[in-house]
Amino acid sequence: MQSAWIKAVALIENNREKLADDEVNVILEDSYVPHHRLQNTALRRWFNETDAWWFDNVRRNIEGLLSPVAKAIASSLAMSVGDYVLSFTEETLEFRQPLSTVYKRLQSILPEPFDNNQNNACQNKPANEFITENHFDLMFLRLPPAHHQNGRNRFGAAIWREEWIRGNGDFWVDLEQSNADRLGASVETKYQYLRLIDETLRTASHIPTWAIAHVENGFISTQD
Secondary structure (H helix, E strand, O other), X not given: OHHHHHHHHHHHHOOOOOOOHHHHHHHHOOOOOOOOOOOOHHHHHOOOHXXXXXXXXXXXXXXXXXXXXXXXXXXXXXXXXXXXXXXXXOOOHHHOOOHHHHHHHHHHOOOOOOOOOOOOOOOOOOHHHHHHHOXXXXXXXXXXXXXXXXHHHHOHHHHHHHHHHHOOOOOHHHHHHHOOOOOOOOOOOHHHHHHHHHHHHHHOOOOOEEEEEOOXXXXXXXXX
16 A cells, blocks of 8 residues: 555655744645645545545645655654544534645654664565565565455545545446455455465565564464
């Protein structure tokens, strides 16, 4: 998921970058001003018209930043603002703050980036492809829960983040098809799930040590 990868870039790849005040001003410039039409019409599935314009304009403004890490930090903050908006109900709506105010508040309380003097990297690609390309001493594999839902439904409230990052909501069918027959894809039986795990572990045969995390959910046991 691109939205999760962008959050990881902001937290893991970032050794020392912070958003400067002038960058925040660029991000929030004319954020409530409507244009002829929304670039991302999928936003109206999640937000009222005023809020949709805010997210549409902020997404456009973020693209004007020069640094990829700054873009990731700015996008992560905007996603947190969206989660803030969606946390309100009709009964609590009166307590909501203006979105630009919330954005600045979230930016002001970001933890300081930690410089571990390493060239940290995050990648967004299928697990088997990543494993094939890399040669390490240890692989940590967190097994995804088995499911038989389509891509859009299984991500719940996180759907909006992906649609905001990608700029539309028309990609789900293609995403599901591209992930078919890979670990994490929809499965109907234990055999299908175990086969996908087996293929992934065979791909990782060049890595000497594995650590595998699996949470039982009733579909398949750790013993299986």
